[in-house]
Amino acid sequence: MSRTYLDYLNEKAMPHMWCPGCGNGNILKALLAAFAALDLDPRKTVVVTGIGCWGKADDYVTTNAVHGTHGRALALATGIKAYRPDLTVVALMGDGDCATIGGNHFIHAARRNVGITAVVANNHNYGMTGGQFSATTPAGSRTSTSPYGHAEEAFDLCELARAAGANYVARTTVCHYRQMEKLITEALAGEGFSLVEVMTPCPTYFGRLNRRGGPPEMWRSLKEEPGLRTGCLVKASRPSFEARYAEIQKAARALTGEERDPDAR
Template sequence: MNYDDYLVKEKFPLFWCAGCGNGNVLGALVRSFAKLQLDKNKTVVVTGIGCWGKADDYISTNTFHGTHGRALGFATGIKLANPDLKVVVLMGDGDGATIGGNHLIHAARRNVDLTVVLVNNLNYGMTGGQYSGTTPEESYTATSIYGHVEDGFDLCRLVESAGAPYVARSTVYNIVELQNLITEALQKKGFSFVEAISPCTTHYGKLNGKKTAPAMLKWIKESSLTIKQAEKLNYEEKKDKFILGKFVDIDKADYSTKYKKVIEVAKSR
């Protein structure tokens, strides 16, 4: 199988705006599927509401489209009902962190065997460009027209602190790295989390001086640091940068494995 086999091309052209990075992430995802030769009948892609949530329209595996902020809740149920399935969860920053942040924390804490690809576009792209939980301080959005006053979540740090065994971040500019991280995450047992930085060109870019896709990609490149580069800088020097790479890669027993032991104990009594 090649990556075309994982796409529903009858649904093309893509829904997303010109210059949107979601198509880049979709390409990286399905190429990872093809590299691993995932069985489409045993793979489930779960999405929520939002621009990136439309990705399930174009993927030919089993898919489940849920409500806003609840993709991880549905995915957890699917995985626990049938642990043999490969369950992949696609969320945006609004869906996955601002609305669904509590699910994100607890799915990572429980170490449910899910692969999460969260596209962070720094605002609510589908509903008009309102600020989200990851919008950088001092940014302009539809609901912060004089400047945003809140710090944005560092989602990788959040998920790491909750206990996830695999945590990584890349961008739509660094597409080869992003694909490699997704491929690794798909092979990881337990809760694996890959954040893809893909700022919204239509809303965030327009209001923050990056009105074209090339301008946005140039800004992403100039605003990115590797983990090693970031280690040499103080807080002020790196606070507005995207730190890229693999933050956590450890082995831990996942939720289903531990729960099977509970079932065995219950049957023996």
């Protein structure tokens, strides 16, 4: 019998901790529906998170899960995928986690093209700690650490991933549920590093400090945001890190005369 998203939801952990009007619940539903669409075995799937509001998502899944440290989800995910290429490895990060404190891990995971699907909830700020600016906060925005306007330009995460060498790069919003589910499914099904950036509102901090109205107003303006490029932006077929590494292991074994993989289970 094929699975549904409910097979991947840890209902015992409900209710979740997210604020009313936060988009994280929608992203979680799309992720779990994508798991179901691919009928992933929960025992062969690993959800790795860092810290933050979106980083709490690992509590709500029935797959294997690793709750890491802020900015280090991709380092952990890389280690897991390198050692167990047979597993489906997903890294869930906020923009603070992925692009700010973890920026270096992000560009190198994309450069290595390691087979991880990164689902980044970009709400333009550090939600959990009170709305500080991150590397994706738009210039001029007010946050708790830029109360008179933010002086820096924001990273375009998708451009960063493309330039670094990721095989799959996509952007969507929590207001486009069907697209979000389809893009996450595509990302999970592919080889190499995948990024799905999901634009999502944080009404509690970013919305309030920038006078964006309540959740309905924020969701409406995100849905209609002019000039926001969404959909699949990059689809390449470069060999993944683990495919290249397997070739190197094979060549090394042939050279050393060692027949058996010492790590084989």
